[in-house]
Amino acid sequence: xxxxxxxxxxxxxxxxxxxxxxxxxxxxxxxxxxxxxxxxxxxxxxxxxxxxxxxxxxxxxxxxxxxxxxxxxxxxxxxxxxxxxxxxxxxxxxxxxxxxxxxxxxxxxxxxxxxxxxxxxxxxxxxxxxxxxxxxxxxxxxxxxxxxxxxxxxxxxxxxxxxxxxxxxxxxxxxxxxxxxxxxxxxxxxxxxxxxxxxxxxxxxxxxxxxxxxxxxxxxxxxxxxxxxxxxxxxxxxxxxxxxxxxxxxxxxxxxxxxxxxxxxxxxxxxxxxxxxxxxxxxxxxxxxxxxxxxxxxxxxxxxxxxxxxxxxxxxxxxxxxxxxxx
Numbered sequence: 001x002x003x004x005x006x007x008x009x010x011x012x013x014x015x016x017x018x019x020x021x022x023x024x025x026x027x028x029x030x031x032x033x034x035x036x037x038x039x040x041x042x043x044x045x046x047x048x049x050x051x052x053x054x055x056x057x058x059x060x061x062x063x064x065x066x067x068x069x070x071x072x073x074x075x076x077x078x079x080x081x082x083x084x085x086x087x088x089x090x091x092x093x094x095x096x097x098x099x100x101x102x103x104x105x106x107x108x109x110x111x112x113x114x115x116x117x118x119x120x121x122x123x124x125x126x127x128x129x130x131x132x133x134x135x136x137x138x139x140x141x142x143x144x145x146x147x148x149x150x151x152x153x154x155x156x157x158x159x160x161x162x163x164x165x166x167x168x169x170x171x172x173x174x175x176x177x178x179x180x181x182x183x184x185x186x187x188x189x190x191x192x193x194x195x196x197x198x199x200x201x202x203x204x205x206x207x208x209x210x211x212x213x214x215x216x217x218x219x220x221x222x223x224x225x226x227x228x229x230x231x232x233x234x235x236x237x238x239x240x241x242x243x244x245x246x247x248x249x250x251x252x253x254x255x256x257x258x259x260x261x262x263x264x265x266x267x268x269x270x271x272x273x274x275x276x277x278x279x280x281x282x283x284x285x286x287x288x289x290x291x292x293x294x295x296x297x298x299x300x301x302x303x304x305x306x307x308x309x310x311x312x313x314x315x316x317x318x319x320x321x322x323x324x325x326x327x
Contacts, residue, residue, distance in 0.1 A: 002168070003116065003158075004271040005120070005158045006171055008022065008037060008112055009061075011057065011058040011261065011262075012057075012058055012059060012118055012130065013052065013053075013058065013063050013260065013275075013276065013277050014059075014060050014061050014062070014063060014274070014275065014276035014277070015052065015054065015059055015061075015063070015276060015277055015278075015279060016063050016065070016243060016244065016277065016278040016279070016280075017031060017062055017063065017064045017065065017278075017279060018065060018278050018280025018301035019267075019274075019278050019280065019285070020278060020280030020281055020282050020285070020294045021067070021280040021281065021282070021284045021285035021286055021294070021315065022066050022067060022068075022123060022286075023064070023065075023070045023279070023280060023315075024064050024066035024068070024069050024072040025066050025067055025069075025071055025072075025104075025287075026071075026285065026286050026287075027284075027308075027310070027315060028071040028072045028074075028075060028151075028308040030308075030310040030312075030315060031075060032074070032078075033073045034054055034279070034308050034313070035054050035269055037073070037280065037313070038053065038054055038055045039051055039053050039054055039056075039275060039313065040052055040053065040054055040313060040314065041188060041279075041313040041315070042102075042277075042279045042280065042314055043281050043282070043316070045110075045277070045282070045294075046270055049280075049314075050277075051313075052093065052279060054279045055231075056082060056178075057083060059082070059084060060085070060254070060255070060258060060259065060262070061086060061087065061248050061251070061259075062079070062084065062086040062087070063086070063087050063088070063089065063243050063247065063276060064087070064088050064089070064131075065088075065090075065091075065104055065107055066087060066088065066089075066090060066091070067090070067091050067092070067104055067188055067287065068104045068108065068109060068112050069088065069112050069115075069116045070092070070112050070115075070325070076116075076119070080119075083136040083253040083256045083275055083314070084253065085248050085251035085253050086125075086251075087125045087126065087248055087321055088116060088120070088125065088126040088127070088246035088249075089125070089126075089127055089129055089163070090112075090113050090116070090126055090128055091127070091128075091129040091130075091131060091315060092106070092110060092113060092128060092130065092151050092155075093110045093131070093147070094147045094150075094151070095128075095134065095139065095151060096138070098220070098290070099134060099289065099290050099291065100287070100288070100289050100290075101287075101288040101289075101290075102253055102286060102287050102288045103287060103289070106151075109153065109292060110154050110155070111241055113126070113128070113155060113158060113159075114154075114155070114158055116190075117158035117159065118158075119253055120192055120250075121189040121250040122249075122250030122251065123157065123158055123159050123160045123228070123251050124246055124247065124249060125159055125247055125248070125250055125251065126158070126159050126247075127160075127161040127162070127163055127226070127240075127242070127247070128135065128151075128152075128155055128159050128161070128162045128163070128302070129163045129164075129180075129230070129242075130147075130148055130151065130162055130163070130164050130216075131161075131164050131165050132164075132165050132166060132167040132168070132212060132291055133164055133165065133166045133167065133180045133205075133209070134167050134177075134182055134291060134316070135166070135182070135183040135184045135205050135208050135209065135212075136179060136181045136183065137138055137181050138181075141208050141209075141211055142210040144216070145215050145216065145219070147214065148162075148216050148219055148220075149219050152220060152222075152223040152225065153223060155225075156223040157224065159224055159225060160224065160226065160227070160259075161226055161228060161240075161246075162215065162216075162220050162225045162227050162228070162309065163228050163229070163230045163240040163242060164213075164228070164230065164232075164235070164237070165229055165231060165232035165235070166183075166184065166185040166205045166209050166232055167182065167184055167185065167291050168185055168192075168232075168293065169184040169185065169187050169192050169195045169196075169199075169202055170191075170195065170223055170293050171192075171195045171198065172195050172292075172293065172295070172296040173290075173291050173293055174195055174202070175293055175296075176290045176291070176295075176296070177290050178202070178290075180199075180201065180202075181203070182203070183203045183204060183205040183206070183208060183209070184203070184204065184205065185204070185205060185209075185232055186204055186232060187202070188269065189197070189204050191268070193230060193312060194244050200291035211233065213227075213235050213236065213237065213251075217237065221259070226238065228240035228241075229243055229270075230233055230271075231268055231270035233270045233272045238268065239272050241273060241274070242271075242273055242274065243273035243274055244272070244273065244274055245259050245260060245274065262274045262275050263275050273299060273300075275324070280315065281295060281314060281315045281316050282294045282295065282296075282302055283295060283300040283301055283316070284301060284304050284305075284308075284315045285301065286301060286305060288301075294311065299320075304316055
């Protein structure tokens, strides 16, 4: 005898836009087109492709990751009209162009953050990422304390959380950074085995990081924020939940019971995020950050930029495909 089918509706999903590339800044037109089409296609870090519904009936909420939300303003207005909840992880750092060749100017990034925060239901709905922390001769702890303080003072009242981590020694990031003076978090024997074999002399943030972090935490507290560590437990900070219920709790449109039922789905050791579907793809972000954990080749990014077509179902779809059908 067959078990009776459940009458409960399928659980809606959270959509991450995106850990893998800055969709709000570089691909807002594609995101708008995908919402109109009702679905998006993507590829995960293991090369497995998937498709996710973006129909209103299937989406619980959106989490945007960006350095500049201004290109997305029109679509954010549409989400508000449609009463679809959304929240932000917003990165603001101030390294030089040798590390961040295409980041927005600091004043513009802060202005975008503040404008966005004013339009969100609560400071809970946007978190600041001063991430990653790259410690070197050029960027000693004193640099980070001054930069973090300068930004935190201007973001006071606009957010309640600042997320940090020391740059992780992933092989593609170490290759692209290419500077043996940079100090990394302590390598994990399994996760970073290839890096340790290829670059056995990597330096650790060690005492420099241990000295810096309490000062950053005190600065954050002075500006009404809690400093949290993003998948970096050795910092001794409260763990971040970069995709967590707190981000959407103030949204009047969110179903809190449904939100509470979303299971945890950590992306790596030390991660406390809940489950979401990320619609980004690697080798597409035009920010060019040398410490990026996703991009391995500037040449691949340039080639994908040349082929980019916002009407396609995924960010790396070849030209000639159609992406107008609905799920």
